[in-house]
Amino acid sequence: MSTKRRQHVPTAYSTSSRPQQRLALLLVMLMLTLPWSAMSSTNLEGLEDESRATPKAWGTGGSNDTGWISLDATGADTANSTMAYADLFMDFAPGALLDNLTFEISVDGSDGYWANQPQITLMDTQTPILDWRGYGDLGRQNSFSDNSPEVEDGVLDTWLKPNSVSDASWLLPSGVTITDLVIDALRPADPRVSFSTQNIIIHDSAVNPLDGRLYILLDDALLHLDDQASKRIIDIELDMQGRSLAIDANDNRLLIGTADGKVLSRSLVDSSSQTNLLEMDDDTTIVHAVGADEYGTIWAASDCSLHHLTGSQTTWTEYNFCSSDLVERPSDLIAYSDNVYIATTSSGVRAIEYNTFIDASGISISIDSDTQWSTANYLTSNSITQLELLNSQLLIASTGGGVNRYDVVAESWLGTWSTNNWLSSNVVRGLALTDGWLHILAGSTVHAYDTGAMLFRSQRQVADMGLLNSGRTIVAWPSVGYRSPTSGMMMVSDGSGTLARQTGETLDGTMVLVSSPETSPMEVVTHIDDGEQGEIWIGGGTIIDRFDQHDQVWRTPIDLTDYVPPYYSVTAIVQDSDGWVWVGTSDAGILRLRNDNGSYIGTVQGISSSHISSLSHDANTETLVVGHYESGISLINTSTMTLTEVLTTEDGLDSDLVTQVETRYGIAYIATPDSGVMRIDLHDLAILGSWQSLGADNLEATPVAVDGDTLYLGLTDFGILVIDRLTGDISDHWNQDGNLPDDDVLSLHLDFGGGLLVGSRVSNTGATGNGGLARWDGNNWQILQTSIPGGNNDPYVFYDITSDADGIYAGTNRG
Secondary structure (H helix, E strand, C coil): CCCCEEEECCCCEECCCCCCCCCCCCCCCCECCCCCCCCCCCCCCCCCCCCCCCCCCCCCCEECCCCEEEECCECCECCCCECEECCCCCCCCCCCCEECCCCEEECEHHHCECEECCEEEECCCCEEEEECCCCCEECCCCCCCCECCCEECCEECCCCCCCCCCCCCCCCCCCCCCCCCCCCCCCCCCCEECCCCCCCCEEEEEECCCCCCEEEEECCEEEEECCCCCCCEEEEECCCCEEEEEEECCCCEEEEEECCCEEEEEECCCCCEEEEEEECCCCCCCCCEEEECCCCCEEEEECCEEEEECCCCCCCEEEECCCCCCCCCEEEEEEECCEEEEEECCCCEEEEEEEEEEECCEEEEEEEEEEEECCCCCCCCCCEEEEEEECCEEEEEEECCCEEEEECCCCEEEEEECCCCCCCCCEEEEEEEECCEEEEEECCEEEEEECCCCEEEEEEEHHHHCCCCCCCEEEEECCCCCCCCCCCEEEEECCCCEEEEEECCEEEEEEECEECCCCCCCCEEEEECCCCCCEEEEEECCEEEEEECCCCEEEEEEEHHHCCCCCCCEEEEEECCCCCEEEEECCCCEEEECCCCCCEEECCCCCCCCCEEEEEEECCCCEEEEEECCCCEEEEECCCCEEEEEECHHHCCCCCCCCEEEEECCEEEEECCCCCEEEEECCCCEEEEEECCCCCCCCCCCCEEEECCEEEEEEECCEEEEEECCCCCEEEEECCCCCCCCCEEEEEEECCCCCEEEEEECCCCCCCCCCCEEEECCCCEEECCCCCCCCCCCCCEEEEEEEECCEEEEEECCC
């Protein structure tokens, strides 16, 4: 970084003489960062004027106009806080008196003239002229004023809210004119969020050798990753349909083979799109692998075809490498030392030797030989997943055959790495070569091979790396630039969108590219207060997924098998008033978890059963009601985390079969499959009457009569329910199996004397006291007579009843 300053001392007059003396004007420019570098060119007005200062040639008077002078401050050292400085000395005639002295400084950040926190002082008198400490750069501002948490260390790192950001600002001195405003902005992105389980595919990856960013082809998108950014996804190109990547270092470009027969090109310098290098006539042809050799020739492989384009050609040349009608599908490609090695999914490896000719007409290629390596000669498997070059060794990873090794210099085969020696599985899904390490994803294990000592150091299960599924892809991210990791890193994907990170033998957490839940099916869901905007917890099987509503991302899922044995599933999730989360399981009892990170706290012993059907928390009594499938309920005090009571049919419950529990204001409501809704008063643990169904549907009439705190509800064909009006409890059920004259109740009325009149539909017996009209006096039933003259004229259907002091009036089927 360079800095420059200008000072202008336009006029100094000398009007008399004195004994010879020298007045020195010292200009000290102090910087807190790097030294200033010299620069003679400028666009400032007046630079073209030559200085009229003539040291050592004195007249009797006159002036001295220095013009603009560029000073370079040097000697800065941030290690020991040494500041840069520069001196300006001006000689005057002996005995001269200075009058009308003016001093000007000028900065122009757009032209490279600026200083960091400068100080200007007269040396002889130590008079400060300018003190810019604490104001940053004079002449430019290259960082925002800190405004945590959005702006830290001068960098704005946030997202639009929703369409703008007003968190960043500069502190500028008054009177400053901004001539140039340049904003260097990345467009970082949050991980893609899905509310269903995802199965993502990483097709290929490559590292930019200039800045170290990692390119990943994820599904149909190209992701740009920066390990030093707070949001590592710094760019996304959608709908690329990319299937293979390679770096062309000769022309500083990224090569992208696509699923629709193209080879795309992106600049490694600024990521700009460049002219497509290849567009096949058949847009269903997949470019499975691409590469570039040391001559700048581009190679692209599709089914049975190898295409190449030299630096001097404008059209591609195609070579068919299949030796039969069997289609050979490429999976990887490496160009090295006049050889192209093509890995295939089921036909081994093609080793194609070529010659490159350079003459006046340009560069041309000729194919000299085409050799197939397979299980018929050298390989242990024909299904090749990846090729990697380790020094002079060509490593051939395969599915079912471990890693074959070929020395490309000695042209000889080396011992295979397999389950016979080093690997835990012969199913090798990929290789990752970084600084001093080769990592091999074999089955569900990652092996770490020290390339310096040339020996296997350690191995680690994918399940121990923060992933829930088996490993599918391994990605290398060496340390090659300012966007790369500080140390070389490899990452493992399990297809969920989360990648486990490891440097050498040390785990480095995880990185999320696609945020999605793990559970399928999703069986239990609830909202959890985490002290921010809350999380949605979803349980399925032994996994609990957590969706953070503040960051709009899925957090690391909770695997309950870390705390209790497997072979069960989550059945219920509730949060108590202290914030702790309780989880019920089908065969592992209940667990208590933290609400912020899901860590395990403990459990409660002695509950009625380990089979939990439902949970509900009552904040009034701090009681967790635990329902069991066949063992009643358990009551837990959540403040003390102790068991309060166990209630079953032996204690008075109508049923031990509990399907669901709910609580409200100190009452527990318990759903059963055979006894309606049971109720428990949680204050004194009293069993209240159950709410049960009589099967009364589509009734002809449901008459009601109220006597103080008692409500009578008539149900056609079911009799009368006696209900406590204040509590809603059913205190009695009257029917004809007891002492009610008839169940077919159509009307109810409290008469003038306080008795309950009941009108019913009865059989047409012709009797005057057929039971159609009855009165309850609080102790006994009285059958009222009708005695209508004529044969068989007495009513037997009483639709409605009323009364006064003179008698009873009824609407009947006889009038």
